[in-house]
Amino acid sequence: MAEFSAPAEFFDGRTSRPSAVQVRVNPRGALEIRGVGVELDVPRAELRVGERVGQATWTVELAAGAALAFAATSEADALLRELENSAPKRIVHALERSWRWGVISVVSTAAALWALIVFGVPQFAVRAVALVPPELERRLGEHGIDWLDRFVDPSTLDAERRAEVETAFARVATTNPKLAALRLELRRGGAIGPNAFALPGGIVVMTDELVELAEHDDELSAVFAHELGHVARRHALQRLLESSAVALITMVITSDASTATSLGTSLPTVLLEAGYSRGMEREADEFALQWLSSAGIPHERFAAILERLERASGSAAIPEFLSTHPTTSARVEDARR
Amino acid sequence: MDSDSRGPVFAAGTRVERFRFTGTGGEYFRIWIVNLLLTIVTLGIYSAWAKVRKQRYFYGHTHLAGSTFDYHARPEAILKGRLIAAALLAVYVAAGEISPFLLVAVIVAYVVILPWIVVKALQFRARVSSWRGIRFDFDGQLGEAAIVFSLLLLLMPLTLGLILPYWWYRRQRFSIGELRFGATHFRFKAEVGAYYRVFLLLLAVLVGVMVVALGCAFVVALVATLADQTPPEEDSLSYYLVGSASYAAGLVFFSVLNGFARGWIGNLALGNTYVGEHRLRPRFDAAALAWLQFTNTLLVVVTLGLFTPWAQIRLAKYTVEHMSIALKGDLDSFVAAQAQPGSATGGEMADIFDVDIGF
Ligand SMILES: [Zn+2]
Numbered sequence: 001m002a003e004f005s006a007p008a009e010f011f012d013g014r015t016s017r018p019s020a021v022q023v024r025v026n027p028r029g030a031l032e033i034r035g036v037g038v039e040l041d042v043p044r045a046e047l048r049v050g051e052r053v054g055q056a057t058w059t060v061e062l063a064a065g066a067a068l069a070f071a072a073t074s075e076a077d078a079l080l081r082e083l084e085n086s087a088p089k090r091i092v093h094a095l096e097r098s099w100r101w102g103v104i105s106v107v108s109t110a111a112a113l114w115a116l117i118v119f120g121v122p123q124f125a126v127r128a129v130a131l132v133p134p135e136l137e138r139r140l141g142e143h144g145i146d147w148l149d150r151f152v153d154p155s156t157l158d159a160e161r162r163a164e165v166e167t168a169f170a171r172v173a174t175t176n177p178k179l180a181a182l183r184l185e186l187r188r189g190g191a192i193g194p195n196a197f198a199l200p201g202g203i204v205v206m207t208d209e210l211v212e213l214a215e216h217d218d219e220l221s222a223v224f225a226h227e228l229g230h231v232a233r234r235h236a237l238q239r240l241l242e243s244s245a246v247a248l249i250t251m252v253i254t255s256d257a258s259t260a261t262s263l264g265t266s267l268p269t270v271l272l273e274a275g276y277s278r279g280m281e282r283e284a285d286e287f288a289l290q291w292l293s294s295a296g297i298p299h300e301r302f303a304a305i306l307e308r309l310e311r312a313s314g315s316a317a318i319p320e321f322l323s324t325h326p327t328t329s330a331r332v333e334d335a336r337r
Numbered sequence: 338m339d340s341d342s343r344g345p346v347f348a349a350g351t352r353v354e355r356f357r358f359t360g361t362g363g364e365y366f367r368i369w370i371v372n373l374l375l376t377i378v379t380l381g382i383y384s385a386w387a388k389v390r391k392q393r394y395f396y397g398h399t400h401l402a403g404s405t406f407d408y409h410a411r412p413e414a415i416l417k418g419r420l421i422a423a424a425l426l427a428v429y430v431a432a433g434e435i436s437p438f439l440l441v442a443v444i445v446a447y448v449v450i451l452p453w454i455v456v457k458a459l460q461f462r463a464r465v466s467s468w469r470g471i472r473f474d475f476d477g478q479l480g481e482a483a484i485v486f487s488l489l490l491l492l493m494p495l496t497l498g499l500i501l502p503y504w505w506y507r508r509q510r511f512s513i514g515e516l517r518f519g520a521t522h523f524r525f526k527a528e529v530g531a532y533y534r535v536f537l538l539l540l541a542v543l544v545g546v547m548v549v550a551l552g553c554a555f556v557v558a559l560v561a562t563l564a565d566q567t568p569p570e571e572d573s574l575s576y577y578l579v580g581s582a583s584y585a586a587g588l589v590f591f592s593v594l595n596g597f598a599r600g601w602i603g604n605l606a607l608g609n610t611y612v613g614e615h616r617l618r619p620r621f622d623a624a625a626l627a628w629l630q631f632t633n634t635l636l637v638v639v640t641l642g643l644f645t646p647w648a649q650i651r652l653a654k655y656t657v658e659h660m661s662i663a664l665k666g667d668l669d670s671f672v673a674a675q676a677q678p679g680s681a682t683g684g685e686m687a688d689i690f691d692v693d694i695g696f
Contacts, residue, residue: 011470016671053390054364056397057405067470095371102367105374112377139435
């Protein structure tokens with residue numbers, strides 16, 4: 001059996017006076033500590049071997065506050081390897097020392113983060129949506145409309161036109177039993193231009209500009225059908241849960257980074273905020289086209305309003321359902337197929 | 338600041354012991370990245386273990402008189418604390434989503450329990466730290482914490498922030514002055530007037546930084562106008578890039594202020610801190626720290642975070658190696674007190690809520 005022996009500093013736990021000692025693992029596995037005025041034999045069971053981190057000083061805690069401190073030498077390394085019986089700690093320490101694993105970790109961290117945000121977070125959100133009580137979702141929607149009202153003005157449509165839009169909405173809303181408690185909110189969009197979107201809890205917002213853009217009320221119904229597709233699948237809530245999850249991930253990663261490192265991690269949030277995902281838009285489109293068929297409205301109505309919107313939205317913000325991921329032309333084609 | 342923060346004017350027989358820091362960026366980078374990966378793969382659970390490893394690395398590389406510091410916290414305790422803190426945060430976020438009144442109620446409740454959290458956090462941090470086998474401890478009482486962290490904090494908006502320097506003074510008098518090393522109590526002798534002077538200087542730096550930032554923004558706008566470029570559209574990629582870039586610029590400018598604050602406040606607070614009869618002697622150059630923080634943040638931003646471990650090591654090395662302690666007698670005669678392990682909850686809650694306690 002190899003001899004494990006290394007010099008160390010011994011502290012008795014009562015005063016701050018250090019003693020230089022020689023430490024050895026004896027054949028019975030106990031720790032022999034020998035120095036001027038120090039003669040201790042400590043059984044292995046009474047030791048607490050501190051984790052080794054890089055070349056930082058390593059400590060072994062003994063009973064009653066006494067401790068040994070080892071400088072990072074190869075003898076101390078061998079001795080502590082003999083004492084340390086936790087495999088995970090050994091493995092982590094070994095990984096932390098290798099440059100190769102450092103590089104592998106950079107790549108894996110990037111890949112893991114990407115996978116977590118692109119696949120993990122949406123999967124989590126889909127499942128978590130089912131756990132959110134409808135009452136909370138409704139309140140989130142109210143909260144959303146209050147927030148929105150700081151940027152938009154009340155609708156300026158006359159009562160007659162309003163009633164017609166309400167009818168176009170009711171036509172979609174009443175045909176689907178899954179969609180309870182729906183509400184339409186009309187607003188003068190201003191900066192956000194011709195636009196429509198669904199808030200959590202079944203509030204659908206449409207701007208006057210979009211109403212004015214439509215050449216037929218069936219086009220409005222088609223837009224409503226798309227938005228109600230988002231409502232039926234609770235996409236808004238899902239999106240909210242996704243961005244909360246990303247915020248949480250950001251927090252966990254940067255929680256012990258004292259310098260300002262939040263920039264790199266704020267980018268994913270920015271990217272997620274860009275709108276609904278490709279899959280969500282496709283689901284909403286399918287829902288809309290299905291409804292159009294069942295109501296006997298030609299799909300062309302949907303294609304027409306999509307195209308007109310794209311032309312009209314030149315300078316204003318991109319309307320929700322002109323989200324950039326599936327290109328408008330692809331969606332128009334799908335609608336005309 | 339008094340006369341002996343200017344130079345070594347010491348009575349005969351006084352010895353000065355320097356702190357040393359031996360950590361290196363390359364070594365810490367490998368530790369940091371492996372722990373980051375493990376944290377992500379375990380969905381954050383490992384972060385408690387990562388924190389312990391980080392602390393052990395920095396403590397184990399900080400030397401005083403031939404001995405290093407040691408960190409004793411158990412990851413399980415830190416994990417428990419983080420979970421409780423996360424639950425409190427979830428309540429806060431949920432309240433904000435539900436109604437503003439509920440949010441106000443939750444904030445008031447948190448301000449009420451804040452003193453308790455702060456005391457627990459300071460206790461935890463002290464008790465898991467040791468040097469030469471002697472543990473630190475914290476003797477601050479809840480009553481004093483309630484004055485500093487509830488009452489004065491609530492008065493802050495009412496006084497338009499004029500009591501900020503006074504609050505900072507009370508906070509550091511509490512978090513540093515109530516520390517204990519074994520049986521030896523710390524004493525904090527800085528004076529409040531000096532805090533007002535330092536904060537006036539910081540205000541001047543803030544104004545200077547803002548003038549420079551606005552100047553830069555003006556030049557960029559001017560160049561853009563001369564080149565007849567329309568501002569980027571709201572939906573385009575360049576809109577996000579411009580947004581991110583100005584955010585990054587904000588961070589970099591803010592880091593300058595952070596450096597000056599560390600330097601000046603550090604010299605003031607630590608330079609008036611006594612451990613028994615021994616006196617700490619920081620020799621921070623605020624401009625050098627500002628430059629260090631400026632370059633750190635710039636490099637962290639440019640490398641998308643990969644420079645973080647080097648940045649942390651640079652800051653630790655500067656801070657530790659510009660500290661020394663003027664000794665009356667020697668460092669061998671500190672005596673231990675009876676120690677008890679602290680609960681991690683306070684420590685981790687302070688961590689997650691970013692209550693910056695102590696220096
Ligand atoms: Zn949509």
